[in-house]
Amino acid sequence: MHYLKCLKLIILLNLIISFQSQGEKLRVGLVEYPPHLNFNMKSEDTPLYEYVNRWLNNLNVKIEYVRLSTERGIKEIQNGKIDLLFPLDVEIDGVKNLQTPLFHSVPGLCFKREKFIPILSATHRFNNLLVGVPTGVKIVPALENSRALIVELKGNEAIRRGIDLTQRGRIDAFYHPYPLQVYHRENPKYQEVACSSFHGYLNPVHIAVSPKLSKYKVDSIESAYKKAMEDISYDYYFATRDKSKYIKTH
Amino acid sequence: MYLNKDKIVSVSVQQNPLVCLFLMFLVFCSLSTHAKNNDAKHVLGDVTKIYMSSMTYIFKEQKLINQRGGNKSKLFGSEFIENIRVIYKSKYSEPFPLIDHKSKKVLLQSMVEVMEENRELISDEKLDFKGIIPATFAFQLSAKLSTKGVGLKIKFTRTQESIRNKLNNPDTWEVKVMKSIIKKPEVFYDNNALLNGKAAYRQFTPLPMVPHCLRCHGVPAQNPLNFGKNEEDWTDIDMTGFKMEGWTLDDFGGGVSISIEKSVIDSNRSYQ
Numbered sequence: 001m002h003y004l005k006c007l008k009l010i011i012l013l014n015l016i017i018s019f020q021s022q023g024e025k026l027r028v029g030l031v032e033y034p035p036h037l038n039f040n041m042k043s044e045d046t047p048l049y050e051y052v053n054r055w056l057n058n059l060n061v062k063i064e065y066v067r068l069s070t071e072r073g074i075k076e077i078q079n080g081k082i083d084l085l086f087p088l089d090v091e092i093d094g095v096k097n098l099q100t101p102l103f104h105s106v107p108g109l110c111f112k113r114e115k116f117i118p119i120l121s122a123t124h125r126f127n128n129l130l131v132g133v134p135t136g137v138k139i140v141p142a143l144e145n146s147r148a149l150i151v152e153l154k155g156n157e158a159i160r161r162g163i164d165l166t167q168r169g170r171i172d173a174f175y176h177p178y179p180l181q182v183y184h185r186e187n188p189k190y191q192e193v194a195c196s197s198f199h200g201y202l203n204p205v206h207i208a209v210s211p212k213l214s215k216y217k218v219d220s221i222e223s224a225y226k227k228a229m230e231d232i233s234y235d236y237y238f239a240t241r242d243k244s245k246y247i248k249t250h
Numbered sequence: 251m252y253l254n255k256d257k258i259v260s261v262s263v264q265q266n267p268l269v270c271l272f273l274m275f276l277v278f279c280s281l282s283t284h285a286k287n288n289d290a291k292h293v294l295g296d297v298t299k300i301y302m303s304s305m306t307y308i309f310k311e312q313k314l315i316n317q318r319g320g321n322k323s324k325l326f327g328s329e330f331i332e333n334i335r336v337i338y339k340s341k342y343s344e345p346f347p348l349i350d351h352k353s354k355k356v357l358l359q360s361m362v363e364v365m366e367e368n369r370e371l372i373s374d375e376k377l378d379f380k381g382i383i384p385a386t387f388a389f390q391l392s393a394k395l396s397t398k399g400v401g402l403k404i405k406f407t408r409t410q411e412s413i414r415n416k417l418n419n420p421d422t423w424e425v426k427v428m429k430s431i432i433k434k435p436e437v438f439y440d441n442n443a444l445l446n447g448k449a450a451y452r453q454f455t456p457l458p459m460v461p462h463c464l465r466c467h468g469v470p471a472q473n474p475l476n477f478g479k480n481e482e483d484w485t486d487i488d489m490t491g492f493k494m495e496g497w498t499l500d501d502f503g504g505g506v507s508i509s510i511e512k513s514v515i516d517s518n519r520s521y522q
Contacts, residue, residue, distance in 0.1 A: 104397050106367075118371075118381025121415035122491035183370050194377055195370075199390050200417040202397060235394075236359045239366035240327055 025062035028052075029073045029085040033205070035184040036087060036103075036238065039067060048087060048102070051237050052207070055228035059220060080212030084221070087205045089177065094211055098225050101204035102234045105178035107140055108197035112166050115173070116194045132165055132174035134158035139175055140201045167192045177203065290451040290515050291439060296347040297357055298455050298506050301391070301404055303338040304361055305384035309462055310337070315382050318375045325372060326365050331358055353402045353510060360394040379489055383466075388506075389415060401511035403445060406457075408504025414492050424507050427454045432502050445509040452509040459503035466490060467497045 032039045036048035043049045043065060056063055068076060068085070074092050077085040088097070089105050109131065111117060117125050126148035133139055134153045143150075151171060153162050162174030163182065176182060179195035207225070209218055307330075308315070314322060323329055335346040349355050364387065365372075371380050388406040395402055407413065407420045409428055420428065427438045435456035443452040464472045466488040473494060476484040486494045 100399075101397070106393075113376050116377060117491065118379060119386060119490045119492075121417065125491050180367070180370065185370060185373070191376075194374055196381060199386065200393050200415075202393060204397075233359070233398075235363045239359075239363045 025064055026056065026059070026084065027064050027066065027082045028056070029066050029068045029076055029082040031068060031070050031073050031085065031087060033087045033178075034181050035186065038186065040186070043067070047238050047241050048234070050241075051228075051234050052086065052102075055224045056221075058224050058228075077208050077210050080210045083210045083213050083217075084207055085210075086207040088208050089203050089205045092208060095208050096211070097206035097208050098222055100226070100229055101206050103205050103238070104202040105180075105205050106197040106199060107175065107177045107201055107203070108179040108195050109143075109173040110163070110166060110176055110179050110183060110193040110195040111173045112169065112192065113194050116196070117173075118196050120196055120198050129173060130171045132158075132162045132171045134162065134175070137175065137177060140198045142198055142201070143175065163193055290441065290510065290512070291453075293351050293353060293515060294439070294451060294453040294508050294510060296351075297353055297402070297404065297510075298453065298508050299338060299342055300334065300347070300354065300357055301388065301506060301508075302455070302457070303334050303341055304391070305388050305406070306341060307334050307337045308382065308384045308387045312383070315372055316379050318378065322372055326369065327362055330362060330365055334358075334361070351515075353400055353514070356398050356400050356402070357391075357395065357404075360391055360398065364390045364394050381490065383490065385415070389418060401445075401448075401450075401514035403509045405507045406504065407507055409502065412495060413504075420507070423452060424454065427507075428502075428505070431456060435502065435505075443509065445511055449512040450509050451512060451515070452507070454505050454507050456505040457503040459497060459499050459501050461499070463503060464497065464499070466492070467495045469496050470494060 030037055030043060030049065033048070034040075037043070037046045044053075049065075053063070066076075066082065068082075070088070070090075073082070073085045073088075074090075074095075076082045077095055078092065087102055091097075109117070109120060120142065123142050123146040126143065126146040129148045130151060131143065131148045132151050132153045135155075135158060139150070153159075153165075153174065155161065159174070159176065159182065162171070162176075165171045166174055176195065179197060183193065183195040209221070213221075311325060314320065315325065324333055338346050347354065349358065367390070368380075368382055371377070372382065374380070385406060392404050392406070395404055405418060405424075407418050407424055409432070410419055410425065413419055423440070423443060427440075431438055431454070435458070437456070438454045440452045443450050445452065459467075465474055470476055470484040470486045473485065473488055475487075475489055488494050
Protein backbone atom coordinates (compact mmCIF):
# COMPACT_ATOMS: atom_id res chain seq x y z
CA MET A 1 0.00 0.00 0.00
CA HIS A 2 2.83 2.39 1.02
CA TYR A 3 4.87 1.40 -2.03
CA LEU A 4 1.91 2.25 -4.21
CA LYS A 5 1.53 5.66 -2.56
CA CYS A 6 5.29 6.32 -2.99
CA LEU A 7 5.10 5.34 -6.63
CA LYS A 8 2.15 7.67 -7.21
CA LEU A 9 4.03 10.50 -5.48
CA ILE A 10 7.13 9.93 -7.60
CA ILE A 11 5.08 9.93 -10.80
CA LEU A 12 3.33 13.13 -9.71
CA LEU A 13 6.66 14.80 -8.85
CA ASN A 14 8.09 13.78 -12.20
CA LEU A 15 5.13 15.22 -14.03
CA ILE A 16 5.34 18.46 -12.05
CA ILE A 17 9.06 18.81 -12.79
CA SER A 18 8.51 18.18 -16.50
CA PHE A 19 5.67 20.71 -16.44
CA GLN A 20 7.86 23.33 -14.79
CA SER A 21 10.70 22.74 -17.18
CA GLN A 22 8.46 24.00 -19.98
CA GLY A 23 8.41 27.39 -18.22
CA GLU A 24 4.91 28.13 -19.37
CA LYS A 25 1.93 29.48 -17.60
CA LEU A 26 -1.50 27.95 -17.43
CA ARG A 27 -4.46 30.02 -18.62
CA VAL A 28 -7.62 29.02 -16.85
CA GLY A 29 -11.11 30.17 -17.86
CA LEU A 30 -13.78 30.61 -15.21
CA VAL A 31 -17.47 30.42 -16.00
CA GLU A 32 -20.05 31.84 -13.62
CA TYR A 33 -21.85 29.06 -11.76
CA PRO A 34 -23.40 30.24 -8.50
CA PRO A 35 -23.19 29.36 -5.70
CA HIS A 36 -19.92 27.60 -6.56
CA LEU A 37 -18.40 30.37 -8.64
CA ASN A 38 -20.10 33.72 -8.34
CA PHE A 39 -18.91 36.69 -10.42
CA ASN A 40 -20.50 39.07 -7.91
CA MET A 41 -17.72 38.07 -5.56
CA LYS A 42 -13.96 38.10 -5.76
CA SER A 43 -12.93 34.80 -7.35
CA GLU A 44 -10.72 34.05 -4.34
CA ASP A 45 -13.81 34.15 -2.15
CA THR A 46 -15.75 31.50 -4.04
CA PRO A 47 -15.51 27.85 -3.00
CA LEU A 48 -14.93 26.29 -6.42
CA TYR A 49 -12.12 28.67 -7.32
CA GLU A 50 -10.55 28.12 -3.92
CA TYR A 51 -10.73 24.33 -4.28
CA VAL A 52 -9.30 24.17 -7.82
CA ASN A 53 -6.69 26.87 -7.24
CA ARG A 54 -5.35 24.97 -4.25
CA TRP A 55 -4.36 21.87 -6.22
CA LEU A 56 -3.39 23.74 -9.38
CA ASN A 57 -0.90 25.66 -7.26
CA ASN A 58 0.77 22.37 -6.39
CA LEU A 59 1.91 22.22 -10.02
CA ASN A 60 4.12 25.23 -9.31
CA VAL A 61 3.36 26.97 -12.58
CA LYS A 62 2.15 30.49 -13.09
CA ILE A 63 -1.63 30.49 -13.34
CA GLU A 64 -3.66 33.18 -14.99
CA TYR A 65 -7.42 33.20 -14.48
CA VAL A 66 -9.87 34.81 -16.87
CA ARG A 67 -13.60 35.26 -16.32
CA LEU A 68 -15.62 34.32 -19.39
CA SER A 69 -19.17 33.77 -20.50
CA THR A 70 -19.91 30.12 -21.29
CA GLU A 71 -20.10 30.78 -25.05
CA ARG A 72 -16.84 32.70 -25.11
CA GLY A 73 -15.17 30.16 -22.85
CA ILE A 74 -16.13 27.33 -25.19
CA LYS A 75 -14.64 29.16 -28.20
CA GLU A 76 -11.45 30.00 -26.32
CA ILE A 77 -10.86 26.45 -25.15
CA GLN A 78 -11.60 24.99 -28.58
CA ASN A 79 -8.97 27.16 -30.23
CA GLY A 80 -6.48 26.70 -27.40
CA LYS A 81 -6.41 30.30 -26.12
CA ILE A 82 -7.11 28.96 -22.65
CA ASP A 83 -5.86 25.65 -21.23
CA LEU A 84 -8.64 24.79 -18.80
CA LEU A 85 -12.23 25.89 -18.43
CA PHE A 86 -14.57 25.24 -15.51
CA PRO A 87 -17.23 24.57 -14.41
CA LEU A 88 -18.95 23.19 -17.47
CA ASP A 89 -22.09 21.08 -17.61
CA VAL A 90 -22.12 20.67 -21.39
CA GLU A 91 -20.02 18.52 -23.69
CA ILE A 92 -17.96 20.48 -26.22
CA ASP A 93 -17.04 19.12 -29.65
CA GLY A 94 -13.37 18.19 -29.78
CA VAL A 95 -12.74 19.06 -26.13
CA LYS A 96 -12.10 16.48 -23.43
CA ASN A 97 -12.76 16.83 -19.70
CA LEU A 98 -10.71 15.75 -16.72
CA GLN A 99 -11.84 12.23 -15.90
CA THR A 100 -13.78 12.84 -12.69
CA PRO A 101 -16.58 15.41 -12.61
CA LEU A 102 -16.21 18.19 -10.04
CA PHE A 103 -19.77 17.65 -8.89
CA HIS A 104 -23.20 16.88 -10.35
CA SER A 105 -25.99 19.34 -10.98
CA VAL A 106 -29.62 18.33 -10.50
CA PRO A 107 -32.34 20.02 -12.58
CA GLY A 108 -35.54 21.29 -11.03
CA LEU A 109 -38.50 23.62 -11.07
CA CYS A 110 -38.84 27.03 -9.44
CA PHE A 111 -42.27 28.12 -8.26
CA LYS A 112 -43.91 31.10 -6.72
CA ARG A 113 -43.99 30.10 -3.07
CA GLU A 114 -47.78 29.74 -2.89
CA LYS A 115 -47.63 27.13 -5.64
CA PHE A 116 -44.55 25.28 -4.42
CA ILE A 117 -44.41 21.54 -5.17
CA PRO A 118 -41.73 20.07 -2.90
CA ILE A 119 -41.57 16.52 -4.26
CA LEU A 120 -41.23 16.40 -8.02
CA SER A 121 -41.71 12.64 -8.32
CA ALA A 122 -45.40 13.47 -7.69
CA THR A 123 -45.74 14.16 -11.40
CA HIS A 124 -49.56 14.00 -11.30
CA ARG A 125 -49.34 17.42 -9.68
CA PHE A 126 -47.99 18.81 -12.96
CA ASN A 127 -51.35 18.37 -14.71
CA ASN A 128 -52.07 21.59 -16.63
CA LEU A 129 -49.18 23.33 -14.89
CA LEU A 130 -47.73 26.04 -17.12
CA VAL A 131 -43.96 25.51 -17.08
CA GLY A 132 -41.49 27.82 -18.79
CA VAL A 133 -38.44 26.13 -20.32
CA PRO A 134 -35.51 28.08 -21.82
CA THR A 135 -35.06 27.44 -25.54
CA GLY A 136 -32.76 24.53 -26.30
CA VAL A 137 -32.78 23.13 -22.77
CA LYS A 138 -33.53 19.41 -22.65
CA ILE A 139 -36.02 18.57 -19.92
CA VAL A 140 -36.04 15.43 -17.78
CA PRO A 141 -38.36 12.53 -18.76
CA ALA A 142 -40.41 13.01 -15.57
CA LEU A 143 -41.51 16.43 -16.84
CA GLU A 144 -41.59 15.48 -20.50
CA ASN A 145 -43.94 12.56 -19.85
CA SER A 146 -46.20 14.54 -17.54
CA ARG A 147 -49.27 16.58 -18.43
CA ALA A 148 -47.52 19.87 -17.78
CA LEU A 149 -47.97 22.56 -20.43
CA ILE A 150 -44.55 23.62 -21.64
CA VAL A 151 -43.94 27.17 -22.82
CA GLU A 152 -40.69 28.17 -24.44
CA LEU A 153 -38.69 30.96 -22.84
CA LYS A 154 -36.70 32.58 -25.65
CA GLY A 155 -33.61 34.75 -25.61
CA ASN A 156 -30.42 35.10 -23.61
CA GLU A 157 -32.29 36.28 -20.54
CA ALA A 158 -34.59 33.25 -20.44
CA ILE A 159 -33.98 32.47 -16.77
CA ARG A 160 -34.50 36.07 -15.72
CA ARG A 161 -37.72 36.14 -17.74
CA GLY A 162 -38.76 32.82 -16.21
CA ILE A 163 -38.35 34.24 -12.73
CA ASP A 164 -40.21 37.39 -13.67
CA LEU A 165 -43.11 35.51 -15.29
CA THR A 166 -43.34 33.16 -12.32
CA GLN A 167 -43.41 36.03 -9.86
CA ARG A 168 -46.17 37.75 -11.86
CA GLY A 169 -48.19 34.53 -12.03
CA ARG A 170 -48.04 34.36 -15.84
CA ILE A 171 -46.54 30.87 -15.58
CA ASP A 172 -46.70 28.41 -12.68
CA ALA A 173 -43.05 27.43 -12.69
CA PHE A 174 -39.89 27.54 -14.76
CA TYR A 175 -37.43 24.77 -15.45
CA HIS A 176 -33.80 25.25 -14.50
CA PRO A 177 -30.94 22.83 -15.25
CA TYR A 178 -29.55 23.65 -11.79
CA PRO A 179 -31.98 25.69 -9.67
CA LEU A 180 -29.41 26.23 -6.92
CA GLN A 181 -27.94 28.81 -9.30
CA VAL A 182 -30.87 31.07 -8.58
CA TYR A 183 -32.20 29.66 -5.31
CA HIS A 184 -29.46 30.67 -2.97
CA ARG A 185 -29.10 33.15 -0.18
CA GLU A 186 -26.70 35.50 -1.94
CA ASN A 187 -29.27 36.17 -4.61
CA PRO A 188 -31.91 38.45 -3.02
CA LYS A 189 -33.50 39.18 -6.40
CA TYR A 190 -34.87 35.68 -6.48
CA GLN A 191 -36.30 35.49 -3.01
CA GLU A 192 -39.80 35.30 -4.42
CA VAL A 193 -39.29 31.83 -5.86
CA ALA A 194 -38.70 28.50 -4.20
CA CYS A 195 -37.14 25.60 -6.08
CA SER A 196 -37.25 21.84 -5.80
CA SER A 197 -35.21 19.28 -7.69
CA PHE A 198 -35.72 16.28 -9.93
CA HIS A 199 -33.60 14.06 -7.73
CA GLY A 200 -32.08 11.13 -9.54
CA TYR A 201 -31.40 13.10 -12.74
CA LEU A 202 -27.75 14.02 -12.39
CA ASN A 203 -25.59 15.96 -14.83
CA PRO A 204 -21.83 15.91 -14.42
CA VAL A 205 -20.07 19.27 -14.10
CA HIS A 206 -16.54 19.09 -15.44
CA ILE A 207 -13.22 20.81 -15.94
CA ALA A 208 -12.62 21.02 -19.69
CA VAL A 209 -9.11 20.68 -21.11
CA SER A 210 -7.87 22.37 -24.27
CA PRO A 211 -7.18 19.93 -27.13
CA LYS A 212 -3.95 21.86 -27.72
CA LEU A 213 -2.54 21.10 -24.29
CA SER A 214 0.26 18.51 -24.49
CA LYS A 215 -0.31 15.04 -23.10
CA TYR A 216 2.23 15.34 -20.29
CA LYS A 217 0.63 18.58 -19.12
CA VAL A 218 -2.80 16.99 -19.14
CA ASP A 219 -1.38 14.01 -17.23
CA SER A 220 0.19 16.20 -14.58
CA ILE A 221 -3.03 18.20 -14.14
CA GLU A 222 -5.03 14.97 -14.02
CA SER A 223 -2.72 13.50 -11.36
CA ALA A 224 -2.85 16.60 -9.17
CA TYR A 225 -6.64 16.70 -9.50
CA LYS A 226 -7.02 13.01 -8.73
CA LYS A 227 -4.94 13.37 -5.60
CA ALA A 228 -6.95 16.41 -4.48
CA MET A 229 -10.22 14.53 -4.99
CA GLU A 230 -8.87 11.59 -2.99
CA ASP A 231 -7.97 13.93 -0.13
CA ILE A 232 -11.35 15.66 -0.17
CA SER A 233 -14.00 15.67 -2.89
CA TYR A 234 -15.30 19.03 -4.04
CA ASP A 235 -18.82 18.09 -2.89
CA TYR A 236 -17.59 17.52 0.65
CA TYR A 237 -15.34 20.56 0.55
CA PHE A 238 -18.33 22.68 -0.47
CA ALA A 239 -20.52 21.18 2.24
CA THR A 240 -18.03 21.66 5.06
CA ARG A 241 -16.37 24.93 4.03
CA ASP A 242 -16.19 27.80 6.46
CA LYS A 243 -19.26 29.71 5.28
CA SER A 244 -18.36 32.92 7.11
CA LYS A 245 -15.55 33.42 4.58
CA TYR A 246 -17.85 33.75 1.61
CA ILE A 247 -19.12 37.27 1.99
CA LYS A 248 -20.35 39.27 -0.97
CA THR A 249 -18.30 42.26 -2.01
CA HIS A 250 -21.34 44.33 -2.95
CA MET B 251 -11.99 -54.23 6.57
CA TYR B 252 -14.33 -51.51 7.82
CA LEU B 253 -13.04 -47.96 7.96
CA ASN B 254 -14.82 -44.81 8.85
CA LYS B 255 -14.23 -41.50 6.93
CA ASP B 256 -11.66 -40.17 9.47
CA LYS B 257 -9.48 -43.22 9.09
CA ILE B 258 -9.55 -42.97 5.32
CA VAL B 259 -8.33 -39.35 5.47
CA SER B 260 -5.70 -40.23 8.06
CA VAL B 261 -4.36 -43.08 5.96
CA SER B 262 -4.32 -40.98 2.80
CA VAL B 263 -2.44 -38.14 4.50
CA GLN B 264 0.17 -40.49 5.91
CA GLN B 265 0.64 -41.98 2.51
CA ASN B 266 1.04 -38.75 0.60
CA PRO B 267 2.29 -35.39 1.91
CA LEU B 268 0.92 -33.75 -1.25
CA VAL B 269 -2.59 -34.70 -0.18
CA CYS B 270 -1.86 -33.01 3.14
CA LEU B 271 -0.74 -29.83 1.42
CA PHE B 272 -3.77 -29.90 -0.84
CA LEU B 273 -6.10 -30.30 2.12
CA MET B 274 -4.42 -27.44 3.93
CA PHE B 275 -4.83 -25.29 0.81
CA LEU B 276 -8.53 -26.15 0.66
CA VAL B 277 -9.00 -25.27 4.33
CA PHE B 278 -7.14 -21.97 3.81
CA CYS B 279 -9.29 -21.08 0.77
CA SER B 280 -12.46 -21.96 2.60
CA LEU B 281 -11.45 -19.88 5.65
CA SER B 282 -10.43 -16.97 3.45
CA THR B 283 -13.73 -17.05 1.54
CA HIS B 284 -15.60 -17.34 4.82
CA ALA B 285 -13.71 -14.34 6.24
CA LYS B 286 -14.41 -12.26 3.12
CA ASN B 287 -18.10 -13.11 3.30
CA ASN B 288 -18.16 -12.13 6.94
CA ASP B 289 -16.36 -8.87 6.15
CA ALA B 290 -18.83 -8.08 3.40
CA LYS B 291 -21.75 -8.96 5.66
CA HIS B 292 -20.42 -6.59 8.32
CA VAL B 293 -19.87 -3.75 5.89
CA LEU B 294 -23.33 -4.21 4.33
CA GLY B 295 -24.93 -4.51 7.76
CA ASP B 296 -23.22 -1.38 9.09
CA VAL B 297 -23.99 0.67 5.98
CA THR B 298 -27.65 -0.41 6.06
CA LYS B 299 -28.04 0.47 9.74
CA ILE B 300 -26.34 3.86 9.35
CA TYR B 301 -28.56 4.58 6.34
CA MET B 302 -31.69 3.59 8.28
CA SER B 303 -30.59 5.66 11.30
CA SER B 304 -30.33 8.73 9.07
CA MET B 305 -33.89 8.13 7.83
CA THR B 306 -35.08 7.88 11.43
CA TYR B 307 -33.31 11.12 12.30
CA ILE B 308 -34.90 12.90 9.35
CA PHE B 309 -38.29 11.72 10.53
CA LYS B 310 -37.56 12.79 14.11
CA GLU B 311 -36.60 16.29 12.99
CA GLN B 312 -39.58 16.95 10.69
CA LYS B 313 -40.77 19.78 12.94
CA LEU B 314 -37.39 21.49 12.84
CA ILE B 315 -36.99 20.97 9.08
CA ASN B 316 -40.41 22.45 8.31
CA GLN B 317 -40.53 25.25 10.84
CA ARG B 318 -39.93 28.82 9.68
CA GLY B 319 -36.73 30.11 11.20
CA GLY B 320 -34.89 28.91 14.29
CA ASN B 321 -31.49 27.37 14.71
CA LYS B 322 -31.21 24.45 12.30
CA SER B 323 -27.50 23.79 12.68
CA LYS B 324 -28.09 20.24 13.94
CA LEU B 325 -29.25 19.36 10.42
CA PHE B 326 -25.89 20.14 8.84
CA GLY B 327 -22.24 19.12 8.90
CA SER B 328 -20.69 17.28 11.81
CA GLU B 329 -23.66 18.01 14.10
CA PHE B 330 -25.90 16.08 11.72
CA ILE B 331 -23.57 13.08 11.82
CA GLU B 332 -23.29 13.28 15.63
CA ASN B 333 -27.07 13.06 15.88
CA ILE B 334 -27.17 10.07 13.57
CA ARG B 335 -24.64 8.38 15.85
CA VAL B 336 -26.96 9.00 18.79
CA ILE B 337 -29.96 7.62 16.91
CA TYR B 338 -27.95 4.57 15.84
CA LYS B 339 -26.93 3.75 19.41
CA SER B 340 -30.47 4.01 20.75
CA LYS B 341 -32.05 2.24 17.76
CA TYR B 342 -29.74 -0.76 17.70
CA SER B 343 -28.44 -0.75 21.30
CA GLU B 344 -24.88 -1.08 20.09
CA PRO B 345 -21.95 1.30 19.54
CA PHE B 346 -21.73 3.23 16.30
CA PRO B 347 -19.59 1.19 13.87
CA LEU B 348 -15.94 1.93 13.24
CA ILE B 349 -15.46 3.80 10.00
CA ASP B 350 -13.02 1.17 8.74
CA HIS B 351 -14.20 0.94 5.16
CA LYS B 352 -14.37 3.56 2.44
CA SER B 353 -18.06 2.88 1.79
CA LYS B 354 -18.92 3.91 5.37
CA LYS B 355 -16.81 7.05 5.14
CA VAL B 356 -18.36 8.00 1.79
CA LEU B 357 -21.86 7.32 3.13
CA LEU B 358 -21.40 9.73 6.04
CA GLN B 359 -19.84 12.37 3.80
CA SER B 360 -22.67 12.00 1.30
CA MET B 361 -25.23 12.62 4.07
CA VAL B 362 -23.53 15.92 4.88
CA GLU B 363 -23.42 16.82 1.18
CA VAL B 364 -27.11 16.04 0.65
CA MET B 365 -28.16 18.15 3.62
CA GLU B 366 -25.98 21.00 2.40
CA GLU B 367 -27.65 20.85 -1.01
CA ASN B 368 -30.97 21.24 0.79
CA ARG B 369 -29.77 24.11 2.94
CA GLU B 370 -31.57 26.84 1.03
CA LEU B 371 -34.83 24.92 1.12
CA ILE B 372 -34.51 24.02 4.79
CA SER B 373 -33.62 27.63 5.64
CA ASP B 374 -36.45 29.10 3.54
CA GLU B 375 -38.44 31.13 6.04
CA LYS B 376 -41.44 31.56 3.77
CA LEU B 377 -42.15 27.85 3.28
CA ASP B 378 -43.66 25.31 5.63
CA PHE B 379 -43.50 21.78 4.25
CA LYS B 380 -40.11 21.38 2.56
CA GLY B 381 -40.55 17.83 1.26
CA ILE B 382 -37.47 16.51 3.04
CA ILE B 383 -38.88 13.31 4.47
CA PRO B 384 -37.11 9.98 5.13
CA ALA B 385 -37.96 8.57 1.68
CA THR B 386 -36.79 11.62 -0.28
CA PHE B 387 -33.67 11.99 1.84
CA ALA B 388 -32.86 8.31 1.31
CA PHE B 389 -33.37 8.72 -2.43
CA GLN B 390 -31.11 11.78 -2.63
CA LEU B 391 -28.50 9.90 -0.63
CA SER B 392 -28.68 6.93 -2.99
CA ALA B 393 -28.32 9.22 -6.00
CA LYS B 394 -25.35 10.96 -4.42
CA LEU B 395 -23.65 7.64 -3.63
CA SER B 396 -24.04 6.59 -7.25
CA THR B 397 -21.67 9.40 -8.26
CA LYS B 398 -18.90 8.42 -5.85
CA GLY B 399 -17.39 5.55 -7.78
CA VAL B 400 -17.10 3.29 -4.72
CA GLY B 401 -19.08 0.38 -6.15
CA LEU B 402 -21.79 0.85 -3.54
CA LYS B 403 -25.45 1.01 -4.41
CA ILE B 404 -28.18 1.55 -1.88
CA LYS B 405 -31.89 1.93 -2.46
CA PHE B 406 -35.07 2.23 -0.44
CA THR B 407 -37.54 0.24 -2.51
CA ARG B 408 -40.72 -1.81 -2.38
CA THR B 409 -42.96 -3.89 -4.64
CA GLN B 410 -43.31 -2.37 -8.08
CA GLU B 411 -47.10 -2.00 -8.19
CA SER B 412 -47.16 0.22 -5.11
CA ILE B 413 -44.03 2.33 -5.49
CA ARG B 414 -44.43 6.12 -5.58
CA ASN B 415 -41.15 7.19 -7.15
CA LYS B 416 -40.67 5.13 -10.31
CA LEU B 417 -36.92 5.79 -10.16
CA ASN B 418 -36.92 3.52 -7.10
CA ASN B 419 -38.43 0.58 -8.99
CA PRO B 420 -36.95 -2.73 -7.85
CA ASP B 421 -34.60 -4.63 -10.16
CA THR B 422 -34.97 -8.32 -10.97
CA TRP B 423 -32.99 -9.45 -7.91
CA GLU B 424 -35.03 -7.24 -5.59
CA VAL B 425 -38.34 -8.39 -7.10
CA LYS B 426 -37.33 -12.01 -6.54
CA VAL B 427 -36.13 -11.40 -2.99
CA MET B 428 -39.23 -9.44 -1.98
CA LYS B 429 -41.43 -12.19 -3.39
CA SER B 430 -39.62 -14.73 -1.23
CA ILE B 431 -39.74 -12.76 2.02
CA ILE B 432 -42.97 -10.76 1.78
CA LYS B 433 -44.93 -13.26 3.88
CA LYS B 434 -42.21 -13.57 6.50
CA PRO B 435 -39.97 -10.48 6.29
CA GLU B 436 -36.35 -11.15 7.23
CA VAL B 437 -32.92 -9.95 6.12
CA PHE B 438 -31.87 -11.63 2.89
CA TYR B 439 -28.15 -11.88 2.16
CA ASP B 440 -26.65 -13.01 -1.13
CA ASN B 441 -22.89 -13.44 -1.48
CA ASN B 442 -23.09 -14.59 -5.04
CA ALA B 443 -25.02 -11.85 -6.81
CA LEU B 444 -24.30 -9.50 -9.69
CA LEU B 445 -24.36 -5.71 -9.84
CA ASN B 446 -24.04 -4.15 -13.28
CA GLY B 447 -22.60 -7.41 -14.51
CA LYS B 448 -19.95 -7.54 -11.78
CA ALA B 449 -19.75 -10.00 -8.90
CA ALA B 450 -21.32 -8.41 -5.85
CA TYR B 451 -22.60 -8.95 -2.34
CA ARG B 452 -26.21 -7.92 -1.94
CA GLN B 453 -28.50 -7.61 1.03
CA PHE B 454 -32.16 -6.73 1.41
CA THR B 455 -33.34 -5.54 4.82
CA PRO B 456 -37.12 -5.30 5.14
CA LEU B 457 -38.50 -2.32 7.01
CA PRO B 458 -41.44 -2.90 9.31
CA MET B 459 -44.41 -0.60 8.81
CA VAL B 460 -44.52 1.70 11.84
CA PRO B 461 -47.21 4.19 12.89
CA HIS B 462 -45.42 7.22 11.41
CA CYS B 463 -45.42 5.59 7.92
CA LEU B 464 -49.20 5.64 8.04
CA ARG B 465 -49.38 9.42 8.25
CA CYS B 466 -48.78 9.35 4.50
CA HIS B 467 -49.51 5.75 3.51
CA GLY B 468 -52.45 4.96 5.80
CA VAL B 469 -56.05 6.17 5.72
CA PRO B 470 -57.34 9.78 5.80
CA ALA B 471 -57.96 9.62 9.56
CA GLN B 472 -54.17 9.28 10.01
CA ASN B 473 -53.34 12.19 7.69
CA PRO B 474 -52.10 15.17 9.75
CA LEU B 475 -53.66 17.48 7.15
CA ASN B 476 -57.06 16.26 8.35
CA PHE B 477 -56.46 16.68 12.06
CA GLY B 478 -59.08 18.95 13.63
CA LYS B 479 -61.28 18.93 10.52
CA ASN B 480 -64.74 17.47 10.01
CA GLU B 481 -64.70 14.10 8.27
CA GLU B 482 -66.51 15.46 5.20
CA ASP B 483 -63.61 17.87 4.69
CA TRP B 484 -60.90 15.18 4.89
CA THR B 485 -58.54 14.63 2.00
CA ASP B 486 -56.95 11.37 0.94
CA ILE B 487 -53.97 13.27 -0.50
CA ASP B 488 -51.08 13.31 1.93
CA MET B 489 -48.75 16.23 2.62
CA THR B 490 -46.30 15.10 -0.07
CA GLY B 491 -49.03 15.30 -2.73
CA PHE B 492 -49.62 11.57 -3.22
CA LYS B 493 -52.86 9.67 -2.75
CA MET B 494 -52.81 7.69 0.51
CA GLU B 495 -52.66 3.94 -0.06
CA GLY B 496 -54.72 2.82 2.94
CA TRP B 497 -51.99 0.52 4.26
CA THR B 498 -51.95 -0.84 7.80
CA LEU B 499 -49.20 -1.92 10.18
CA ASP B 500 -49.55 -5.46 8.79
CA ASP B 501 -48.58 -4.43 5.26
CA PHE B 502 -45.13 -4.93 3.78
CA GLY B 503 -43.08 -1.77 4.37
CA GLY B 504 -40.54 -2.26 1.59
CA GLY B 505 -36.89 -2.34 2.50
CA VAL B 506 -33.34 -1.19 2.06
CA SER B 507 -31.50 -2.91 -0.76
CA ILE B 508 -27.75 -2.59 -0.67
CA SER B 509 -25.14 -3.93 -3.05
CA ILE B 510 -21.39 -3.69 -3.08
CA GLU B 511 -19.04 -4.96 -5.75
CA LYS B 512 -16.78 -7.75 -4.46
CA SER B 513 -13.70 -6.06 -5.84
CA VAL B 514 -14.16 -3.01 -3.63
CA ILE B 515 -14.66 -4.84 -0.36
CA ASP B 516 -10.96 -5.55 0.07
CA SER B 517 -9.51 -2.56 -1.70
CA ASN B 518 -11.14 0.06 0.51
CA ARG B 519 -10.35 -1.03 4.02
CA SER B 520 -8.64 0.81 6.89
CA TYR B 521 -10.44 4.12 6.81
CA GLN B 522 -10.67 5.87 10.12
